[in-house]
Amino acid sequence: VPAQKIALVDTVGAGDTFMANFLVKLDDFGVLGINPREKLRSLNSENLVQALNYATAAAAIVCERAGCQPPTRQEVELRLKG
Numbered sequence: 001v002p003a004q005k006i007a008l009v010d011t012v013g014a015g016d017t018f019m020a021n022f023l024v025k026l027d028d029f030g031v032l033g034i035n036p037r038e039k040l041r042s043l044n045s046e047n048l049v050q051a052l053n054y055a056t057a058a059a060a061i062v063c064e065r066a067g068c069q070p071p072t073r074q075e076v077e078l079r080l081k082g
Contacts, residue, residue: 001052004079006062013068014059021058021076033056053080 026032029047031039057079061071071079 001049001056004056006060006064010061010066013070015063016068017062017070018055020060020070022051022055024073025054035055 023032026040026043029043029051031043035041054076058071058076061075061079062068
């Protein structure tokens, strides 16, 4: 997925925020927990793109702030809406 255009302030925490929010979306899809390999195989490309876009938006928000200040779910969802 493409990166979002941002006004870069600080990259501290961007990778951790990306990964954490990618896992948040995977959990939303119910593919984590016991026997995740089988569940992960059930993901379709649309789900994967949604999870990647969500994680990218969260990381973009972190990069627009000084220090590592991860966004709330509401902030990420607002960013994705436009």
